[in-house]
Amino acid sequence: MSYYILDTENLGSFLFSIESIKEYFKESSLDIQEIGDGNLNFVFIVTSTSDKTKTLIVKQAVPYLRIAGEGFALSRERMSFEIRALKLYNNLAPKYVPDIYYADEKMSVVIMQNLNRHIILRKGLIQKRIYPDFANHISTFLAEVLFFNSSLALNSSEKRSLMDRFNKNTQLCKLTEDFVFTSAFMQDETNEIELTCKDEAKELFEDMEFKQQVLKLKYIFMTQSDTLLHGDLHTGSIMVNTEDTYIIDPEFAFIGPFGFDIGALIANMINVTISHYYQSHDESYMEYLLDVTCKILIEFQSKFLTLWNRQKESALIRESFIDDEHLMNYKKTFMRTIFTQSIGFAGVKMARRVFGIAGVEEIRGIKDDKVRKQAMLSTLRVAKKLLLNYEDIDNIKKLTVAIKESI
Amino acid sequence: MSYYILDTENLGSFLFSIESIKEYFKESSLDIQEIGDGNLNFVFIVTSTSDKTKTLIVKQAVPYLRIAGEGFALSRERMSFEIRALKLYNNLAPKYVPDIYYADEKMSVVIMQNLNRHIILRKGLIQKRIYPDFANHISTFLAEVLFFNSSLALNSSEKRSLMDRFNKNTQLCKLTEDFVFTSAFMQDETNEIELTCKDEAKELFEDMEFKQQVLKLKYIFMTQSDTLLHGDLHTGSIMVNTEDTYIIDPEFAFIGPFGFDIGALIANMINVTISHYYQSHDESYMEYLLDVTCKILIEFQSKFLTLWNRQKESALIRESFIDDEHLMNYKKTFMRTIFTQSIGFAGVKMARRVFGIAGVEEIRGIKDDKVRKQAMLSTLRVAKKLLLNYEDIDNIKKLTVAIKESI
Numbered sequence: 001m002s003y004y005i006l007d008t009e010n011l012g013s014f015l016f017s018i019e020s021i022k023e024y025f026k027e028s029s030l031d032i033q034e035i036g037d038g039n040l041n042f043v044f045i046v047t048s049t050s051d052k053t054k055t056l057i058v059k060q061a062v063p064y065l066r067i068a069g070e071g072f073a074l075s076r077e078r079m080s081f082e083i084r085a086l087k088l089y090n091n092l093a094p095k096y097v098p099d100i101y102y103a104d105e106k107m108s109v110v111i112m113q114n115l116n117r118h119i120i121l122r123k124g125l126i127q128k129r130i131y132p133d134f135a136n137h138i139s140t141f142l143a144e145v146l147f148f149n150s151s152l153a154l155n156s157s158e159k160r161s162l163m164d165r166f167n168k169n170t171q172l173c174k175l176t177e178d179f180v181f182t183s184a185f186m187q188d189e190t191n192e193i194e195l196t197c198k199d200e201a202k203e204l205f206e207d208m209e210f211k212q213q214v215l216k217l218k219y220i221f222m223t224q225s226d227t228l229l230h231g232d233l234h235t236g237s238i239m240v241n242t243e244d245t246y247i248i249d250p251e252f253a254f255i256g257p258f259g260f261d262i263g264a265l266i267a268n269m270i271n272v273t274i275s276h277y278y279q280s281h282d283e284s285y286m287e288y289l290l291d292v293t294c295k296i297l298i299e300f301q302s303k304f305l306t307l308w309n310r311q312k313e314s315a316l317i318r319e320s321f322i323d324d325e326h327l328m329n330y331k332k333t334f335m336r337t338i339f340t341q342s343i344g345f346a347g348v349k350m351a352r353r354v355f356g357i358a359g360v361e362e363i364r365g366i367k368d369d370k371v372r373k374q375a376m377l378s379t380l381r382v383a384k385k386l387l388l389n390y391e392d393i394d395n396i397k398k399l400t401v402a403i404k405e406s407i
Numbered sequence: 408m409s410y411y412i413l414d415t416e417n418l419g420s421f422l423f424s425i426e427s428i429k430e431y432f433k434e435s436s437l438d439i440q441e442i443g444d445g446n447l448n449f450v451f452i453v454t455s456t457s458d459k460t461k462t463l464i465v466k467q468a469v470p471y472l473r474i475a476g477e478g479f480a481l482s483r484e485r486m487s488f489e490i491r492a493l494k495l496y497n498n499l500a501p502k503y504v505p506d507i508y509y510a511d512e513k514m515s516v517v518i519m520q521n522l523n524r525h526i527i528l529r530k531g532l533i534q535k536r537i538y539p540d541f542a543n544h545i546s547t548f549l550a551e552v553l554f555f556n557s558s559l560a561l562n563s564s565e566k567r568s569l570m571d572r573f574n575k576n577t578q579l580c581k582l583t584e585d586f587v588f589t590s591a592f593m594q595d596e597t598n599e600i601e602l603t604c605k606d607e608a609k610e611l612f613e614d615m616e617f618k619q620q621v622l623k624l625k626y627i628f629m630t631q632s633d634t635l636l637h638g639d640l641h642t643g644s645i646m647v648n649t650e651d652t653y654i655i656d657p658e659f660a661f662i663g664p665f666g667f668d669i670g671a672l673i674a675n676m677i678n679v680t681i682s683h684y685y686q687s688h689d690e691s692y693m694e695y696l697l698d699v700t701c702k703i704l705i706e707f708q709s710k711f712l713t714l715w716n717r718q719k720e721s722a723l724i725r726e727s728f729i730d731d732e733h734l735m736n737y738k739k740t741f742m743r744t745i746f747t748q749s750i751g752f753a754g755v756k757m758a759r760r761v762f763g764i765a766g767v768e769e770i771r772g773i774k775d776d777k778v779r780k781q782a783m784l785s786t787l788r789v790a791k792k793l794l795l796n797y798e799d800i801d802n803i804k805k806l807t808v809a810i811k812e813s814i
Binding site: 151156157159160161163164167168170173174177182183185186208209211212215216218219222223224225226315316317318320321322323325326327329330333334 | 623729
């Protein structure tokens with residue numbers, strides 16, 4: 001099938017041309033709605049008019065950035081990487097990703113489960129909801145996906161094939177290199193700097209110690225080929241209710257450093273903690289958020305290690321090459337690096353949301369000007385603390401102290 | 408053209424089917440000799456019978472390991488990576504690679520300059536020859552090739568394209584993972600352990616501190632995507648005379664860590680130093696070799712930095728992102744990592760040649776049993792010293808002390 005852009009007019013016949021989808025909807029007529037909450041892509045909800053439980057999501061990439069319009073070209077091949085990542089996730093951790101009903105790289109389209117009993121995690125955390133199993137779920141997802149796509153589990157040839165399938169997600173990697181690691185820390189027309197924050201932005205842009213650390217992490221981001229990453233795992237890429245956790249939108253997927261997804265998630269957890277500190281002043285919810293953050297880190301480490309301990313052979317280790325004691329030492333150093341780099345990436349991710357493009361709702365969405373500025377500056381303080389000291393922040397205690405001292 | 412195996416019978420007509428080669432040899436008849444000094448491939452010298460100055464080399468990969476025969480399958484696609492690397496080298500550092508007259512990935516063949524006034528560097532150094540410009544040449548080659556194929560020079564998209572072109576050199580990377588980083592340090596049928604060295608081999612295989620360090624470097628080898636490497640840059644991959652230096656045989660080319668090629672070269676320089684220490688006892692030639700080794704490291708660092716200082720923009724750095732002072736600090740730390748990892752890789756490379764498959768002539772070729780054993784054990788001592796302490800050996804002085812203390 002050659003590519004064409006789907007719309008509410010032609011989507012019905014496209015869907016009925018797919019045998020399994022036709023079977024699913026039978027003869028029913030369809031209610032098709034385009035929902036506008038994707039920045040990059042077109043997203044449709046399709047529901048059977050005769051049976052409302054029959055519903056699915058159609059997501060299609062167009063050869064430009066949806067919110068910016070056709071003037072901002074962006075290769076639609078990004079959907080190929082999203083499809084590939086979703087399929088891998090479905091194999092490794094099916095409980096934590098929507099079911100995929102159909103996917104076609106040529107049409108840059110994926111048809112999947114409609115998560116209509118779930119909300120975006122970011123919104124839930126702003127609303128002070130409690131998700132009792134979230135830390136457990138996301139740490140399992142991260143451990144499974146990061147471990148099984150690394151050289152600690154794959155053999156040499158499997159790892160290179162995996163790299164081959166994700167290596168050319170060039171445009172989206174470049175977006176991260178530019179917007180996460182570069183332009184948010186210097187004069188750049190894409191920044192969104194409020195008038196009252198001009199001095200603080202200038203100060204950040206002139207903080208060369210900070211930027212030296214950013215370069216270090218940017219280089220790791222660009223060249224450390226550890227494992228398959230989601231690439232944009234903030235709280236807006238996760239859908240939840242009290243029972244379930246679903247990871248969505250892996251269009252930034254690429255082979256990168258272990259700590260990057262973990263760091264992105266931690267950054268967003270700390271962001272919303274700061275938001276509540278300055279806005280709702282709800283100490284117990286803040287403690288809940290910090291507790292979830294720590295649990296994610298602790299449980300990730302222990303689950304990842306459990307998987308590793310079960311793995312006898314891989315590209316890295318041949319059985320009986322090294323004794324258990326020294327292998328455990330090696331693993332300890334390895335896990336320490338994942339931990340500290342996660343903290344470093346969390347620092348960059350937090351800092352870049354303060355003045356860079358696409359700020360997060362929990363900070364930039366604060367209505368009161370004074371409170372918003374307080375929250376923004378607090379975010380910067382914590383981010384700097386983490387970034388400047390990340391190589392030494394190698395446990396939960398140091399992390400919580402760093403956050404509480406700087407918030 | 409579809410693939411077929413060239414031999415002395417059909418090579419002539421193959422050559423005359425290539426316009427430029429036909430033009431080069433005119434109507435002359437050809438003298439064709441197969442030379443047996445390639446382990447992996449078939450290599451022919453072709454010379455015009457009417458004009459001996461018209462001569463060239465034809466190298467073709469077969470779908471197996473030449474020295475092992477058809478039973479040892481090895482994808483002939485390795486030649487594609489060699490061709491790609493040779494072409495890149497020819498663009499970046501043409502003075503230091505043979506001229507390429509013709510190359511065809513489908514035929515797995517390359518036709519190139521016959522370096523008949525040159526010898527393999529390994530042989531020259533065994534014979535105590537002096538190469539006054541070698542350190543200068545090889546450090547220039549390394550600086551140019553390692554710098555211009557890295558994220559310090561390329562932009563983001565160029566770097567990913569480069570990775571794409573070399574990522575699938577899976578089989579040859581696997582050979583290195585197996586034979587350099589694994590089997591030479593454990594019981595394995597491919598090892599070549601002399602009867603008189605059984606105890607020492609056992610001791611090495613049980614040295615778990617050593618093997619923990621090997622794992623660290625193996626992981627860096629497999630996952631650090633810094634730049635295009637030659638992948639097998641020992642003194643047998645370099646041809647020299649007193650004026651020229653040529654790098655050949657980059658079939659192991661892949662995107663890996665900066666320190667690996669430098670380490671391989673340093674390892675072989677130290678090997679031959681040890682060989683002379685125990686065999687010829689020629690102190691002044693030993694000093695010459697150590698001096699060349701140090702010069703390579705020092706000049707590489709300074710030439711690489713010079714190139715970097717000239718580069719205003721790259722995937723890593725946008726102009727005016729950071730001030731000169733902090734950029735220089737960043738570069739210093741970066742160069743330190745290249746240096747120390749080079750030392751670490753040198754240690755692994757040296758150690759693996761002692762009991763592993765394919766020992767080097769300067770050590771394993773020593774005729775006197777006692778002297779050979781002395782040289783082998785000395786190699787092990789120096790290798791261990793470098794490997795166990797590589798993260799601290801960050802300058803030439805520490806390196807020479809480490810060598811002289813352990814030799």
